[in-house]
Amino acid sequence: MGWxxxxxxxxxxxxxxxxxxVAMTVWQTxxxxHERKxxxxxxxxxxxxxxxxxxxxxxxxLLLLALTDWPLWIATGVCVVGMVIIMKWG
Amino acid sequence: MKTYNNKAWWLVLPVFALVAFSAIIPMMTVVNYSIQDIFDPNTRYFVGTEWYREILADPRLLDSLLRQFVYSLCVLVIEVPLGIIVALSMPRRGLGVPVSLILLSLPLLVPWNVVGTIWQIIGREDIGLYGWILNSIGLDYNYASNPRDAWATVLIMDVWHWTSLVALLCYSGLRSIPDVYYQAARIDRASHWAVFRFIQLPKLKNVLLIAVMLRFMDSFMIYTEPFVLTGGGPGTATTFLSQTLTQMALGQFDLGRAAAFSLIYFLIILLVTWVFYTAMTHNDDKG
Amino acid sequence: MRVRKSLVMLVYLLFVLVPIYWLVNMSFKSNREILGGLTLWPTTPTLDNYRVIFTEPTWYTSYLNSLSYVSMNMVISLMVALPAAYAFSRYRFLGDKHMFFWLLTNRMAPPAVFLLPFFQLYSAVGLFDTPIAVALAHCLFNVPLAVWILEGFMSSVPKEIDETAYIDGYTFPKFFVRIFLPMIRPGIGVTAFFCFMFSWVELLLARTLTSVDAKPIVSQMTRTVSASGIDWGVLAAAGVVALLPGIAVIYFVRNHVAKGFALGRV
Structure with missing residues (x-):
């Protein structure tokens, strides 16, 4: 494993x-x-x-890294919010 | 309509195990490498996102990315229609079938570095047939110094190398159309175009999807042939993504940077292929 | 229409064959003649280039090495891909679409990305410099491809055939081997050929995972570069010899490819 x-x-x-x-599999079971729009x-x-x-x-x-000098956790925060929005209303 | 049956997982399990072994473990390693400065597994330093910032700020990435998209687009626009035309022109029975199958597949079987070598020689104006012909009819053709000629040569080389793949796939797809379809079409006095549009094309959809995706993915990671033919030049005219990756990183044995570049590269391919795939399979459900 | 078709085919075959002819042409020339000027056929034909390949052990063993890992890869790919493709073409199951797309993503990963991890992975499990290591590594792109091509062909076989067979009392393995496989012969032929082809011409992984004992012909070819420049003649001869097994494979699978679909004639 060292390598x-x-x-x-x-x-x-x-x-x-x-x-x-794993969570997604359990949830689905x-x-x-169902598929929806x-x-x-x-x-x-x-x-x-x-x-x-x-x-x-x-x-x-990647966008945050390319365009700004901000620390990475800002992007992580925004993405978590975005993730919830996509999962719920996407 | 397919039946829902989770026991089908048992049939997929061997594939899953095999591919997981050779894909997931290396992928994890690449991710690990990408955030460290690595000299060897025991001498390494955590650098966080430094490699990513450096590569994203490098104009060479954007340049070769743009070049890559134009190239892959050209490849698809030329090779897919040409492949279908060739497949439709294949003889349907008799001695012509095996002969043309074998001759068609010849370019696919040439090792990739030899493909580059062949075109390198044949395009030279002093000892190569094509270069000599072009120059003797008065065109000033030289793939080593003129970017336009270099592009054309790499593109024609790709068409020569890979159109047979599209043609072979389409041909085998055409063969899987039952004869009764054609008989019905003949009774209805359908035109050739109608036969193509309503019988052959729908049946070709599956293989055509494979052909388009394969040509897209392979042209997107083309490396050996242009490297041998032009070395990416003149200048950077034919330097595509894979070669930028190799130049930038593997050449200097800079593992961390190479890994970060690899992941960005992979994400680009993943997005484009996903869009392609979704667009092409999306009307499946509607029939 | 027939004439026009044949004409298209002839023109295209000419386009395909001229560079191949140039390769064959070069393999019968001496280096001096190749670099000396344009000649449409060898003026002083020589077999020296082929002599090098068939007498020097490094050349012919590398040839056999390539053959061994390519055939291993072909067998492994087909064995695991056939049942999986059947599952994808006939059933819906938890995560099927995502599984399928994930398989595809492995076909798109550029080999350059995986070079180093592969080298270390196969060294860690003690398979470095063996044909099986290359065969397994090539499965990364050949297995997804095989599943994908086969799934396409299997989907075009009507489902009623399966159902009729099960009603007639066939068990799954018996039905699969006796009835189903013969029906998708064109697909199996094409798949086998593509597995062979992609494994045979691949250079980067094969070169990285071998050093001496299992050195493949493609990496042997890159060593024709010496102090006096590239040995074009030997390289061309090796290229011609490398075409032969592929021609044999396509010759054997041609019937499968050309046979088509028996269904309509029943």
Missing amino acids: MAWTLPTALFFVGIALLL VSPG GFLPLTTSRGDRLFIGLLASAYGH
Whole structure:
């Protein structure tokens, strides 16, 4: 495992993603969601919205790094809010 | 309508295990590397987002990204229609079938560095056929010094190399159309265009999706052929994303920076492919 | 219409064949003749380039190495992809679409991204410099491709066929092997060819994961560059020899590709 060069932030990041996937699976099994249309221009299931949210967050972080000198947690905060909005009304 | 059955997961499990082993572990490693300055696994320093900021501020990324999009667009616009035309022109039976299949697939089988070498030689005006012909009919063609010629050569090389892939996929898709469809069309006296539009094209949709996506993804990570042919030049006229990645990072064995560039690169491909894929499969549900 | 079709085909084949002819042409020339000037055919044909490839052990063993990992990769890819493609084409299950797209994302990852982690991963599990390491690494892009192509072909087989077979008392494995696989022969042929092709011509991963014992022909070719410049003749001859197994594969699968769909003739 040494060669993978783990650090605390990346470890937390991947554990977070893994937990998110497990949570989504459990949620879907307990109360199945259906595809629907929100403000996004296509019909999406919960998983689709999660993917869109995550991808948008990744780009959000890159945008902040490219255009500003602000610390990264600002982007993280905005992305969490955006994620909730996409999941709920997307 | 497909049946809902979670037991189907057992059929997918081997693929999942295999790809997870060779994709997830390396991907995690790349993410780990991207936030550190690494000399070897034991000598490393946490640098946070420094690599990302540096790469995003580098104008070379934007340049080669733009060039890459134009290139991939050209590739798709030329190769997909040409591939369909070639597939439709294939003989349907007789000796012509195996002969043209084999001849068509020849360019696909040439190792990529040799592809570059072939075009490098054939485009030279002193010892190559094409370069000599172009120059003797009075065109001042030189792919090593003229950016426009270099572009054209790389593009024609790509068309030569990969159109067969589109053609082969479409041909096998055409073969999976039952004869009764054609018989029905003949009884209805359908025109060739109608046969293509209403029988062949709908059946080609699946393979065409594969062909378009494959050509897009592969042209987006093209490396070996232009590297051998032009070395990215003249200047940076044919330096595409993969080569920028290699130049910027692997050349200096700068692992952290390479990893950060890789992830940005991957995110770009991911977004574009997702948009493509969603757009092309979206009307599936409507039939 | 027929004439026009044949004409299109002929013109395109000419476009395909001229560079190939140039490669063959070069392989029979000496380096002096290649660099000396434009000649449409070898004026002093020589077999020296081929002699180098068939007598020097580094050349012919690298050729065999390539063949071994490519065939391993082809078998592995088809074995795991066939059932998975069936699942994707016939059933809906939890996370199916996302799983499918995730597979595709592995086909789009540029190999350059994975070079270093792969090197360390396969060193860590002790597979470095073996053909199986390259075969497994190539699965990264070939397995998703195989699943994808096969799924396309399987979806075009009507579902009623499965249902009829199950009513007739076929078990799943028996139905799959006896009835279903023969029906998608064009798909299997095309898939096998593409797995072979993408694995055979891939340079970066194959070169990174091997050093001496399992060195593939593609990386042997990059070593024709010496102090006196590139050995164009030997490189061309190696390129010609590298075409041969692919021609054999396409010859064997041509019937599958050309056979088409038996359904309409019943």
